[in-house]
Amino acid sequence: MISRLMEAIRAKDAPVVVGLDPNLSFIPEKLLQESRAQAAAEGRTLTGQACAAEAILRFNQGVIDAVCDLVPAVKPQSAMYEQFGLPGLVTYEKTVRYAQQKGLIVIADVKRGDIGSTSAAYAAAHLGETVIEGRAERGFDADFATVNPYLGTDGIKPFIDVCNACDKGIFVLVKTSNPSSGEFQDVKTADGRALYTLVAEKVREWGRLSMDGRYSNVGAVVGATYPEQGKELRALMPEIFILAPGYGAQGASAADLLHFFDENGEGCIVNSSRGILAAWQKPAYAANGEADWAGAARAAAETMIEDLRGALRDRRQ
Amino acid sequence: MISRLMEAIRAKDAPVVVGLDPNLSFIPEKLLQESRAQAAAEGRTLTGQACAAEAILRFNQGVIDAVCDLVPAVKPQSAMYEQFGLPGLVTYEKTVRYAQQKGLIVIADVKRGDIGSTSAAYAAAHLGETVIEGRAERGFDADFATVNPYLGTDGIKPFIDVCNACDKGIFVLVKTSNPSSGEFQDVKTADGRALYTLVAEKVREWGRLSMDGRYSNVGAVVGATYPEQGKELRALMPEIFILAPGYGAQGASAADLLHFFDENGEGCIVNSSRGILAAWQKPAYAANGEADWAGAARAAAETMIEDLRGALRDRRQ
Numbered sequence: 001m002i003s004r005l006m007e008a009i010r011a012k013d014a015p016v017v018v019g020l021d022p023n024l025s026f027i028p029e030k031l032l033q034e035s036r037a038q039a040a041a042e043g044r045t046l047t048g049q050a051c052a053a054e055a056i057l058r059f060n061q062g063v064i065d066a067v068c069d070l071v072p073a074v075k076p077q078s079a080m081y082e083q084f085g086l087p088g089l090v091t092y093e094k095t096v097r098y099a100q101q102k103g104l105i106v107i108a109d110v111k112r113g114d115i116g117s118t119s120a121a122y123a124a125a126h127l128g129e130t131v132i133e134g135r136a137e138r139g140f141d142a143d144f145a146t147v148n149p150y151l152g153t154d155g156i157k158p159f160i161d162v163c164n165a166c167d168k169g170i171f172v173l174v175k176t177s178n179p180s181s182g183e184f185q186d187v188k189t190a191d192g193r194a195l196y197t198l199v200a201e202k203v204r205e206w207g208r209l210s211m212d213g214r215y216s217n218v219g220a221v222v223g224a225t226y227p228e229q230g231k232e233l234r235a236l237m238p239e240i241f242i243l244a245p246g247y248g249a250q251g252a253s254a255a256d257l258l259h260f261f262d263e264n265g266e267g268c269i270v271n272s273s274r275g276i277l278a279a280w281q282k283p284a285y286a287a288n289g290e291a292d293w294a295g296a297a298r299a300a301a302e303t304m305i306e307d308l309r310g311a312l313r314d315r316r317q
Numbered sequence: 318m319i320s321r322l323m324e325a326i327r328a329k330d331a332p333v334v335v336g337l338d339p340n341l342s343f344i345p346e347k348l349l350q351e352s353r354a355q356a357a358a359e360g361r362t363l364t365g366q367a368c369a370a371e372a373i374l375r376f377n378q379g380v381i382d383a384v385c386d387l388v389p390a391v392k393p394q395s396a397m398y399e400q401f402g403l404p405g406l407v408t409y410e411k412t413v414r415y416a417q418q419k420g421l422i423v424i425a426d427v428k429r430g431d432i433g434s435t436s437a438a439y440a441a442a443h444l445g446e447t448v449i450e451g452r453a454e455r456g457f458d459a460d461f462a463t464v465n466p467y468l469g470t471d472g473i474k475p476f477i478d479v480c481n482a483c484d485k486g487i488f489v490l491v492k493t494s495n496p497s498s499g500e501f502q503d504v505k506t507a508d509g510r511a512l513y514t515l516v517a518e519k520v521r522e523w524g525r526l527s528m529d530g531r532y533s534n535v536g537a538v539v540g541a542t543y544p545e546q547g548k549e550l551r552a553l554m555p556e557i558f559i560l561a562p563g564y565g566a567q568g569a570s571a572a573d574l575l576h577f578f579d580e581n582g583e584g585c586i587v588n589s590s591r592g593i594l595a596a597w598q599k600p601a602y603a604a605n606g607e608a609d610w611a612g613a614a615r616a617a618a619e620t621m622i623e624d625l626r627g628a629l630r631d632r633r634q
Contacts, residue, residue, distance in 0.1 A: 048454050083439075118338070139399070149467070178432035180472070189507065
């Protein structure tokens with residue numbers, strides 16, 4: 001699967017993934033009205049959760065339509081759907097399917113991880129299939145999932161088995177983008193190294209179990225907000241593809257990200273969520289007002305892609 | 318919320334939580350047949366996922382009916398529901414509601430954790446409420462949730478805010494029960510201590526933000542399979558209630574658990590999943606065959622409760 005992601009990045013010349021984390025405050029009021037109107041026309045009564053969930057599906061579809069020729073992938077964040085209960089999860093599933101129909105690779109940002117048998121169920125749920133009375137059925141069936149390493153190898157191995165059986169991939173949290181990520185991840189171990197470097201070594205070991213060309217189907221999450229650690233981790237994990245959140249709204253720039261890429265300008269994909277989804281609320285993209293929220297998302301994605309292309313071009317020269 | 322759990326444990330004299338991790342292999346064939354028959358009677362066609370999910374709901378309701386006068390709480394494991402897609406999550410939600418109607422406290426074993434704004438959405442989804450157009454709506458609304466600490470304070474704080482706002486609780490993974498839990502959790506830090514002791518200190522710090530009587534609404538997961546670490550962690554975290562998985566099928570005994578309890582025989586609740594759910598498949602409880610799966614679950618729960626009561630009684634003498 002990682003080779004498919006790399007081909008898609010090359011084809012679009014855009015190492016960019018759009019994070020589909022649709023906070024309700026990003027959703028234009030009009031989409032809530034449309035959801036209510038359609039439900040009324042169909043004789044359905046809509047709970048608040050269902051109204052929000054249907055409006056978010058409209059929003060996601062609009063964003064996907066606006067960016068699907070520009071970027072290789074989207075990354076829905078499951079928390080943002082779970083908070084609307086079952087209707088939210090219906091929207092999550094429909095979002096995954098819609099993005100895949102539009103040719104996009106889907107990274108399920110679920111950050112799951114548990115003891116062995118339970119991780120196997122999570123891997124089946126999000127990437128693989130569950131056997132029911134002798135027949136295998138697909139679950140949410142994303143292309144990649146994010147995974148938490150705190151429980152060690154036996155929590156990760158079931159995901160790798162599914163990567164191999166179903167041609168999927170994972171990104172393991174190594175150094176996250178948030179301000180307090182250092183509390184445990186940066187802890188100095190007895191031999192003077194930071195904990196995240198031990199996690200990185202394990203990720204490399206796990207990566208060898210699912211190689212797919214130059215890179216492994218086992219990737220790593222490294223926050224764009226930590227450029228020094230990104231440089232260190234790029235060197236420590238030469239076959240590990242990096243998913244880098246934190247660009248834009250969380251404060252990282254293209255310059256911060258240069259060393260996350262390999263010598264060919266590959267090996268990394270950068271996520272932006274709010275910066276693209278909520279672009280219509282920012283003065284720079286607000287020329288056409290709320291009605292043009294999808295155009296604003298497209299313009300913001302183009303700006304981000306140009307920013308990264310420019311920085312990678314400058315580095316080559 | 319922790320004081321409510323402690324009262325319920327006292328009232329039933331049973332520091333036991335039944336893990337509702339219904340692997341399909343534990344579900345008597347009859348329940349799948351009943352689900353299909355009911356769907357046919359109602360003119361519904363059932364996918365494999367929906368058939369499994371409806372059979373699991375029947376199973377959970379039977380287990381809950383069988384144990385609700387014996388134990389204070391149940392712990393559904395979300396992976397086991399997510400693997401059956403949306404129908405699985407319908408069963409998850411109905412299981413939470415059914416258990417609460419039967420007077421049980423529900424610990425949602427979701428092991429979520431993310432950066433701040435995303436953790437806030439997870440906390441709203443599983444414990445709290447989401448505001449939609451000015452109206453607050455409850456999500457899955459369990460009483461406790463398990464949480465992963467790898468992202469540090471800003472991933473935990475939003476859960477604590479919901480604990481305080483909605484009278485809920487969390488259990489933070491400190492030392493998990495699985496064989497490879499030591500890979501990162503036991504890493505020796507520069508001052509010679511294991512990483513899990515640093516996590517324990519943070520949990521104690523977080524715990525002070527939501528005290529509820531002698532214990533905090535912020536608890537810890539400590540695997541029953543690591544008795545020495547349990548003893549150490551009990552001493553390190555005097556106000557932190559421990560959720561201990563790993564009894565029975567994972568190999569821990571009542572003797573292993575004694576030091577997880579405080580001097581009053583409180584401060585810990587022990588989980589068993591497979592040992593109770595799949596009791597009907599074990600020779601010791603199979604006298605009445607598959608038809609008596611609920612009776613076998615009740616008998617296994619009684620045995621476990623007696624085992625723990627006996628060990629705690631012996632310690633007092």
